[in-house]
């Protein structure tokens with residue numbers, strides 16, 4: 001989609017620190033990390049928000065979580081623990097309107113979130 005930051009990252013029109021990629025997904029380092037490990041896992045196809053999910057996206061969303069699990073293992077935060085977050089729309093704290101799963105770890109997480 002034109003004018004979408006993460007579509008530009010997918011198309012390599014903008015640089016990013018890619019840590020995983022396949023035909024459907026990409027994972028890269030967050031530009032403003034909120035934890036020692038802070039990756040964003042995104043579908044290559046443009047989906048604006050969680051509200052736009054359809055039943056056909058079921059496998060894609062599952063693969064995003066399985067990728068988070070795999071990256072947590074590779075980056076050695078699986079045992080200590082980590083957090084996965086999807087923000088949706090303004091009150092949910094979404095700033096980039098191409099869905100992304102945050103994977104955060106390497107420090108103690110607080111609950112409830114602010």
Ligand code: 5GP
Nearest residue numbers: 005016028029030031032087093094095096
């Ligand atoms: P949201 O608030 O939409 O859930 O999260 C958007 C995330 O994207 C933020 O954590 C922000 O730091 C990250 N971000 C915004 N612009 C860029 C960018 O150009 N490159 C990368 N790697 N991350 C970005």
Ligand code: ZN
Nearest residue numbers: 004007046098
């Ligand atoms: Zn997009």
